[in-house]
Amino acid sequence: MxxxxxxxxxxxxxxxxxxxxxxxxxxxxxxxxxxxxxxxxxxxxxxxxxxxxxxxxxxxxxxxxxxxxxxxxxxxxxxxxxxxxxxxxxxxxxxxxxxxxxxxxxxxxxxxxxxxxxxxxxxxxxxxxxxxxxxxxxxxxxxxxxxxxxxxxxxxxxxxxxxxxxxxxxxxxxxxxxxxxxxxxxxxxxxxxxxxxxxxxxxxxxxxxxxxxxxxxxxxxxxxxxxxxxxxxxxxxxxxxxxxxxxxxxxxxxxxxxxxxxxxxxxxxPNAVAEILGLNYLVRSQTVHQVASVNHVVGECHCEQVVKSILDNESCTDYYSTVNVAVGAQLTVSNQLNQTLMLSDNAESYSRPQLNIDADDVKCGHGATVGQLEPGELFYLKSRGLSEAQGQLLLLKGFSQDVINRVEDPISRSLWTQFLADRLKF
Amino acid sequence: MLTIHNLHAQIDENKILNGISLTVKPGEVHAIMGPNGSGKSTLAKVISGDSHYEVTDGEVTLEGKNILDMDPETRALSGIFLAFQYPVEIPGVNNAEFLRMAYNAKQKFQGKPEADPMQFDAILQSKLELVEMSPDFADRAVNFGFSGGEKKRNEILQMAVLNPKIAILDETDSGLDIDALRIVAEGVNQLRSPDNAIILITHYQRLLNFIQPDFVHVLANGQIVKSGDKSLALELEARGYDWLVSPVNG
Structure with missing residues (x-):
C-alpha cells in the first residue's frame, strides 16, 4: 500500500x-x-x-x-x-x-x-x-x-x-x-x-x-x-x-x-589497507557518480582507488574522490586512479581526484585518463587476424580486467567476468 | 608468392616509398637492409595494412590477389604476418586468449575447425617450447611488462601459432642480447618451410649469421638500390651504406 x-x-x-x-x-x-x-x-x-x-x-x-x-x-x-x-x-x-x-x-x-x-x-x-x-x-x-x-x-x-x-x-x-x-x-x-x-x-x-x-x-x-x-x-x-x-x-x-x-x-x-574499486559498463543514457572520501586519520595506512568506466551512447560517469591526510599521519600511501574509455562522442566523463595532505612523509598520487581505444593496440590485434569488432571487444575486456583481477572474492570476480563475457561476445 | 610492383607510399604527404619492386617466392628468405629512415619499416607496415600510410601507386599481391584492397585482418588471415619492431603492450588482454582468438579466426577463414581452450593449450605449449618461453607467458597480458627480448620472442611465438605464408620480421634482432638472438633465430629457422617465405628487416649482419638469407636488398630513399646474395650483407658491414646512398633529390 x-x-x-x-x-x-x-x-x-x-x-x-x-x-x-x-x-x-x-x-x-x-x-x-x-x-x-x-x-x-x-x-x-x-x-x-x-x-x-x-x-x-x-x-x-x-x-x-x-x-x-x-x-x-x-x-x-x-x-x-x-x-x-x-x-x-x-x-x-x-x-x-x-x-x-x-x-x-x-x-x-x-x-x-x-x-x-x-x-x-x-x-x-x-x-x-x-x-x-x-x-x-x-x-x-x-x-x-x-x-x-x-x-x-x-x-x-x-x-x-x-x-x-x-x-x-x-x-x-x-x-x-x-x-x-x-x-x-x-x-x-x-x-x-x-x-x-x-x-x-x-x-x-x-x-x-x-x-x-x-x-x-x-x-x-x-x-x-x-x-x-x-x-x-x-x-x-x-x-x-x-x-x-x-x-x-x-x-x-x-x-x-x-x-x-x-x-x-x-x-x-595503523597498518590498515583499503582498496576501492569501481567498474562501470554503461551503454545507454545512464549516469554513475562515484564519490570517495578517504581519511587518513593515523599514519602507516595504505589505500588504492581504481575506478574504470566504459561509456557508450549518452552515458556519463563522474568520479569525485578526496584523500585527506591528517597532520601526523606519516608514512601514508594513498593513490587514486580513474580511467574512462569513451565509445561515443555523446558520452560524458568527469574526473576529479583530489589530495589534501597535511603530513610531510607520505606517498600520494592521482591519475586520470579519458580517451578512446588506442588505435595502435587495435591495429596490432587486427594484424593478427582479429576483426575490428573482435579487437575492440578484446580491448574493452582487457581494460576491465585490470579492475576484476584486483577483486579478491572469487564469486564477485566470477560474476563480473561472466557479465563481461556475455556482453562482450564476438 | 608475394609480388611488390612499383610501390609508392606516403604519410602526411611525406613520400617514403618511391617505387619498390620485389618478388618473394615460397621457401625464400629476403633480407632488407638500409640506413635509418630509408623506408624499411614503412614497407613492412604498408604490406600489413597500417592505415597511417597512404599507398599512392603500385600494387602488392599475395598469390595473385591484390592485398592493398584488403583490410589488415584480411591480409593477416590471407597469410601476411608482421613481427613488430616495437610490439604493442596491451594491459589486461590475456596472451593465450588473444592467441586462441587469432588462431581460431584463421582456422575459420580457412574453413577448418576452431580449437577449444584445451585443444589450443596443447598447440600453444609446443609453440612456447619452440621459442623457449615459460608457460607463464601464456597467462600474462600481451607484451605487458615484458622485457625487450621477451616481446620479440612473443612475436615469434605468434608467428609460430599463426603459421603465415609471408612473415615480415621488422628489426626483430634489435634490443636482443646474443642468447635471445639465438633463440629467436632458431625459432624462425624452425618455422622456415618450402611453403612460406620470410622478409627480414635488419640493420645488422649479425642476424644473418643465424638466419641465412637467399637475397639481400638495400633500401635507400624509399627504393631498392642494390640486391645481391648474403655476401652483400658482409660488404655492407664492412663499407656501410654511404657508397650506395645518394642524397634525396640530389
Whole structure:
C-alpha cells in the first residue's frame, strides 16, 4: 500500500516513522532527532562539489515508501532463483521492494540477520552522528525499515549475499535500507550486495551502510547494480578501519538510471589497507557518480582507488574522490586512479581526484585518463587476424580486467567476468 | 608468392616509398637492409595494412590477389604476418586468449575447425617450447611488462601459432642480447618451410649469421638500390651504406 501525501514532505517525515512497525523505543528517539535535523537541511545544489554534476528530481525525498507490501510473485521468485543459481550462494538475504522476505532467504542467524523487526540497541553505537547527516542520510535514518545486520565474531568468517529486488510500481516509490556490518578482531566477511529490478520502473533506493572493521579483520564488499534504467540509486558506505584491517570494496554498475555511490573510509589504526574499486559498463543514457572520501586519520595506512568506466551512447560517469591526510599521519600511501574509455562522442566523463595532505612523509598520487581505444593496440590485434569488432571487444575486456583481477572474492570476480563475457561476445 | 610492383607510399604527404619492386617466392628468405629512415619499416607496415600510410601507386599481391584492397585482418588471415619492431603492450588482454582468438579466426577463414581452450593449450605449449618461453607467458597480458627480448620472442611465438605464408620480421634482432638472438633465430629457422617465405628487416649482419638469407636488398630513399646474395650483407658491414646512398633529390 502506498502512502498518500498531501504535503511536500512524506507523512512519515512529519509524523516520525511508520507506527505500524514494532520498532524499539530507542529507535523512535533516534528518528525524532533525525526529523529535527532533517528540517534544518536543504537539498544539495550544484555549488556543492560532491553533488555538482548530480541531476536528481527535486521531489526525490518525497517519493513515498511502500508499506505492508511483501510483493513477491512468480517473476520475483524466478529472478531470485536465477541469481542464487548464478552466485551459488549458500547464505543469502532477499529483500523485495525494500522489505525483507524470509521465505526467499537463507542465512545463519548467529552471524547475520535481517535488520527488520529485532534491532538490537547495540546498533545505536554504530549510528552515524545524526547532526552530520546530509539530507539523504537523514531521510534514511527517519525511514529505514529493513536492512542487513552482520556481526562477525572474533576469528570467525562469514560469507553472505544480499539481494535487493525491485518490482514495478504504478508510482514512484522509495526504499531506504540501513545496513550494519561489524567485524570483530581478526574476523573476515565476504559480502555481495546485488541490486536488481524486474521491470523498467522508477524508484529511489537510498541505502546507508555502516561498516566497522576491527583489528586485523578483513572485509570484501562488492556491490552490483543491474537495475532499471529509470532507477535512482544512492548508496553511502561509512567504513572505519582499525589497526591491521583490510578492506576491499568493489562497486560494479552495469545498468541503472542514476547511481551515486559514496564511500567514506576512515583509517583509525595503523597498518590498515583499503582498496576501492569501481567498474562501470554503461551503454545507454545512464549516469554513475562515484564519490570517495578517504581519511587518513593515523599514519602507516595504505589505500588504492581504481575506478574504470566504459561509456557508450549518452552515458556519463563522474568520479569525485578526496584523500585527506591528517597532520601526523606519516608514512601514508594513498593513490587514486580513474580511467574512462569513451565509445561515443555523446558520452560524458568527469574526473576529479583530489589530495589534501597535511603530513610531510607520505606517498600520494592521482591519475586520470579519458580517451578512446588506442588505435595502435587495435591495429596490432587486427594484424593478427582479429576483426575490428573482435579487437575492440578484446580491448574493452582487457581494460576491465585490470579492475576484476584486483577483486579478491572469487564469486564477485566470477560474476563480473561472466557479465563481461556475455556482453562482450564476438 | 608475394609480388611488390612499383610501390609508392606516403604519410602526411611525406613520400617514403618511391617505387619498390620485389618478388618473394615460397621457401625464400629476403633480407632488407638500409640506413635509418630509408623506408624499411614503412614497407613492412604498408604490406600489413597500417592505415597511417597512404599507398599512392603500385600494387602488392599475395598469390595473385591484390592485398592493398584488403583490410589488415584480411591480409593477416590471407597469410601476411608482421613481427613488430616495437610490439604493442596491451594491459589486461590475456596472451593465450588473444592467441586462441587469432588462431581460431584463421582456422575459420580457412574453413577448418576452431580449437577449444584445451585443444589450443596443447598447440600453444609446443609453440612456447619452440621459442623457449615459460608457460607463464601464456597467462600474462600481451607484451605487458615484458622485457625487450621477451616481446620479440612473443612475436615469434605468434608467428609460430599463426603459421603465415609471408612473415615480415621488422628489426626483430634489435634490443636482443646474443642468447635471445639465438633463440629467436632458431625459432624462425624452425618455422622456415618450402611453403612460406620470410622478409627480414635488419640493420645488422649479425642476424644473418643465424638466419641465412637467399637475397639481400638495400633500401635507400624509399627504393631498392642494390640486391645481391648474403655476401652483400658482409660488404655492407664492412663499407656501410654511404657508397650506395645518394642524397634525396640530389
Amino acid at each position: 502506498m502512502i498518500t501525501m498531501n504535503t511536500n514532505l512524506p507523512s512519515d517525515v512529519i509524523s516520525g516513522y511508520d507506527h505500524n512497525r514494532q520498532f524499539p523505543a530507542w529507535l523512535g528517539k533516534v528518528r525524532q532527532e533525525a526529523i529535527q535535523h532533517f528540517h534544518k537541511l536543504t537539498l544539495p545544489t550544484k555549488k556543492d562539489e560532491k553533488w555538482k554534476y548530480v541531476d536528481f528530481p527535486s521531489t526525490l525525498v518525497e517519493w513515498p515508501v511502500v508499506e505492508d507490501q511483501a510483493v513477491f510473485n512468480e517473476t520475483v521468485i524466478s529472478l531470485v532463483a536465477e541469481k542464487i543459481g548464478e552466485i551459488q550462494s549458500e547464505s543469502y538475504l532477499v529483500f523485495v521492494n525494500g522489505e525483507y522476505v524470509p521465505q526467499l532467504s537463507r542465512f545463519s542467524p548467529e552471524n547475520s540477520r535481517p535488520l527488520s523487526l529485532e534491532i538490537p540497541e547495540t546498533f545505536l553505537d554504530m549510528l552515524h552522528s545524526i547532526e552530520n547527516e546530509d539530507i539523504f542520510e537523514s531521510i534514511n535514518t527517519i525511514r529505514f525499515t529493513d536492512g542487513v545486520l552482520v556481526n562477525v565474531d572474533q576469528e570467525q568468517t562469514a560469507d553472505l549475499d544480499v539481494i535487493w529486488v525491485t518490482v514495478p510500481s504504478a508510482k514512484e516509490i522509495s526504499f531506504h535500507p540501513r545496513n550494519c556490518f561489524k567485524l570483530d578482531k581478526n574476523a573476515a566477511l565476504n559480502i555481495r550486495i546485488h541490486s536488481i529490478s524486474t521491470g523498467e520502473n522508477s524508484y529511489f533506493m537510498n541505502a546507508v551502510s555502516l561498516v566497522e572493521v576491527g583489528n586485523g579483520a578483513k572485509l570484501n564488499l562488492s556491490f552490483f547494480a543491474n537495475e532499471s534504467d529509470a532507477a535512482i540509486h544512492f548508496s553511502k558506505f561509512f567504513i572505519t578501519c582499525a589497526e591491521n584491517a583490510v578492506v576491499k570494496v568493489a562497486n560494479f554498475n552495469a545498468a541503472v538510471g542514476l547511481s551515486r555511490t559514496e564511500i567514506d573510509v576512515d583509517f583509525l589504526g
